[in-house]
Amino acid sequence: MLADQRIETLTRHPAEVVVPQKGRSLWMDAGRRFMRNRAALASLIVLLCVVAFTFIGPFFARWSIEKIDWTVVGSVLAKGFPSIETGHFFGTDEVGRDLYSRVIQGTQVSLMVGIVGSTIAVIVGTIYGAIAGYFGGRLDSIMMRLVDIIYSIPYMFILILLLIIFGRSFIMLFVGIGLVSWLGMSRVVRGQTLTLKNREFVEAAIATGATPLTVIFRHIVPNLLGIVAIYATLLIPEMILLESFISFLGLGVQEPNTSLGALISEGARTMQYGTIWQLLFPLAFFVVILFTFFFVGDGLRDALDPKDR
Amino acid sequence: MIQFILRRLAVAIPTLLVLIVISFILMKVAPGNPFAGERTVPQAVLDNILARYGLDKPEWQQLVEYVYNVVFRLDFGPSFQYRDRTVNEIIGQGFPVTFTYGAWAFVFATLIGVSLGIVAAVRQNSWLDYLAVGFTVGAQVIPNFVIAPILVLVFTLWLRWLPGGGWNGGHWSNVIMPVIALSTSYLANIARITRSSMLEVLSSNYIRTARAKGLPSYQVIFGHALRPALLPVVSYLGPVFVGMVTGSVVIDLYFSTGGIGQAFVNSALNRDYSTILGITILLGALTITANLVVDILYAWIDPKIQL
Numbered sequence: 001m002l003a004d005q006r007i008e009t010l011t012r013h014p015a016e017v018v019v020p021q022k023g024r025s026l027w028m029d030a031g032r033r034f035m036r037n038r039a040a041l042a043s044l045i046v047l048l049c050v051v052a053f054t055f056i057g058p059f060f061a062r063w064s065i066e067k068i069d070w071t072v073v074g075s076v077l078a079k080g081f082p083s084i085e086t087g088h089f090f091g092t093d094e095v096g097r098d099l100y101s102r103v104i105q106g107t108q109v110s111l112m113v114g115i116v117g118s119t120i121a122v123i124v125g126t127i128y129g130a131i132a133g134y135f136g137g138r139l140d141s142i143m144m145r146l147v148d149i150i151y152s153i154p155y156m157f158i159l160i161l162l163l164i165i166f167g168r169s170f171i172m173l174f175v176g177i178g179l180v181s182w183l184g185m186s187r188v189v190r191g192q193t194l195t196l197k198n199r200e201f202v203e204a205a206i207a208t209g210a211t212p213l214t215v216i217f218r219h220i221v222p223n224l225l226g227i228v229a230i231y232a233t234l235l236i237p238e239m240i241l242l243e244s245f246i247s248f249l250g251l252g253v254q255e256p257n258t259s260l261g262a263l264i265s266e267g268a269r270t271m272q273y274g275t276i277w278q279l280l281f282p283l284a285f286f287v288v289i290l291f292t293f294f295f296v297g298d299g300l301r302d303a304l305d306p307k308d309r
Numbered sequence: 310m311i312q313f314i315l316r317r318l319a320v321a322i323p324t325l326l327v328l329i330v331i332s333f334i335l336m337k338v339a340p341g342n343p344f345a346g347e348r349t350v351p352q353a354v355l356d357n358i359l360a361r362y363g364l365d366k367p368e369w370q371q372l373v374e375y376v377y378n379v380v381f382r383l384d385f386g387p388s389f390q391y392r393d394r395t396v397n398e399i400i401g402q403g404f405p406v407t408f409t410y411g412a413w414a415f416v417f418a419t420l421i422g423v424s425l426g427i428v429a430a431v432r433q434n435s436w437l438d439y440l441a442v443g444f445t446v447g448a449q450v451i452p453n454f455v456i457a458p459i460l461v462l463v464f465t466l467w468l469r470w471l472p473g474g475g476w477n478g479g480h481w482s483n484v485i486m487p488v489i490a491l492s493t494s495y496l497a498n499i500a501r502i503t504r505s506s507m508l509e510v511l512s513s514n515y516i517r518t519a520r521a522k523g524l525p526s527y528q529v530i531f532g533h534a535l536r537p538a539l540l541p542v543v544s545y546l547g548p549v550f551v552g553m554v555t556g557s558v559v560i561d562l563y564f565s566t567g568g569i570g571q572a573f574v575n576s577a578l579n580r581d582y583s584t585i586l587g588i589t590i591l592l593g594a595l596t597i598t599a600n601l602v603v604d605i606l607y608a609w610i611d612p613k614i615q616l
Contacts, residue, residue, distance in 0.1 A: 149324045153331075154596045156555045157573070157589045161335050164577050164585075241452055248454045248559060249574065268458035272466055283455060290450035
């Protein structure tokens with residue numbers, strides 16, 4: 001209909017300046033649908049608040065992440081509870097370090113792990129899957145068999161091995177997470193590429209003489225972005241859970257740095273002494289982040305996945 | 310069918326070999342060795358020790374011998390840490406424990422999860438459904454290492470009903486909390502998957518036909534709808550199994566149950582490479598086997614897959 005109107009205006013007043021009709025792109029449609037999903041929108045706002053808090057929060061902190069408050073050491077239960085007077089807004093941990101600063105830092109680390117893992121997945125998984133799907137045939141079966149093989153290896157144990165053998169460091173953690181995070185993504189992307197590659201616009205591109213790589217990166221990958229965005233968002237909480245598991249084992253980031261997983265496991269250990277805030281604050285941040293990412297991912301799926309429309 | 314199984318085996322066996330080789334290489338490139346102590350040992354003694362563990366041979370020969378021993382004799386060699394114990398003994402001690410609570414958790418998660426999912430789907434939008442959905446969303450984001458301490462807090466410290474840890478030969482009171490902590494998130498996922506696939510099946514035409522014929526409700530649900538609705542659940546059982554295996558690390562550390570996870574972490578912290586290698590390979594083999602079984606089960610249930 002819109003197109004008809006435009007043709008009409010064009011034919012009727014050829015000399016006049018045509019006011020361009022604003023088309024509705026896939027992304028605008030998706031944005032509108034997303035905005036209508038209240039749970040997803042609320043989650044997004046909460047998530048942004050948490051992220052903002054990790055940037056603004058440190059300005060209000062009165063203690064650093066490693067400074068030990070000697071006045072509470074030994075009597076954390078009696079003096080280390082959350083209080084505005086002492087400057088420990090979230091209380092202190094078992095050895096008298098400020099939990100407010102540590103929770104902020106842990107949240108930053110957890111978010112970063114999630115985002116880095118997800119970014120690796122997006123880059124590697126998309127390219128890998130698109131190439132396997134587009135070329136098909138023997139290349140496809142070799143590439144996907146490889147993914148099958150890596151998939152069926154219990155990666156958690158390989159990751160633990162890596163961290164023990166090469167030492168605990170941010171880089172090793174990211175390498176380990178990056179090694180496994182792209183597998184699922186590459187499968188999804190490959191499947192989607194298979195359905196895209198026989199469509200007319202791809203044929204048209206090939207007919208104009210585009211090389212396979214041009215077709216993949218200019219024509220196929222942009223059409224995959226929707227599904228990639230969904231899976232990337234849903235991958236972030238998975239990566240955060242993975243990192244927290246590693247941290248629980250004491251193999252995550254090194255002291256004095258911390259992550260939510262490490263804080264939760266510390267809090268869980270000391271819970272029986274009655275210092276419940278050591279568990280509750282990091283746990284609250286953890287659960288809120290995971291919840292909101294799940295809901296945002298779900299909302300994105302509803303908004304972008306053409307299947308459920 | 311047999312051809313299908315053979316084809317799957319043709320993938321599974323190389324996978325296992327790749328796993329063994331990767332772990333072996335990782336172990337070899339690891340800095341330091343378990344015999345590098347603070348004391349300087351005379352060269353002759355060191356040579357003897359190395360010969361005892363077969364470490365004086367060229368590395369490719371060590372690898373071949375290791376693979377041969379593992380594959381044909383199921384022998385993982387001596388432990389580097391405990392001089393008088395073999396890796397097989399260490400595994401043999403921890404494995405039954407892990408297997409006991411793991412199997413219970415698996416059964417628990419599957420049975421309760423599927424039932425919950427069916428009930429939620431059949432009574433869609435009832436309070437039961439909302440309860441189930443709320444539970445699944447909540448359990449999904451709370452990892453087992455958070456559930457475990459909360460269980461201990463409630464049932465051990467407040468109510469004093471259950472012991473907070475230990476194994477006690479597998480007494481039921483020691484098994485309950487590990488099983489719950491291990492299975493909760495998988496139970497939730499299974500319930501969610503069952504619910505959504507059941508809802509999809511229940512809205513299909515042949516179910517309407519079955520209802521129109523006047524079949525009783527239970528027959529429609531269990532006779533017609535259940536089998537196709539279970540397909541996505543079956544394909545999720547592989548990841549559940551992997552999760553049980555991985556989760557055993559948390560359970561063992563938290564409840565001191567002495568399973569295979571505890572052995573893994575202990576040996577990892579002590580650089581007992583032969584034990585780490587043995588456990589990794591064993592669990593890898595189990596994972597690969599579980600995935601194989603799930604694939605075959607799936608092909609058996611789903612008439613659309615051509616064998």
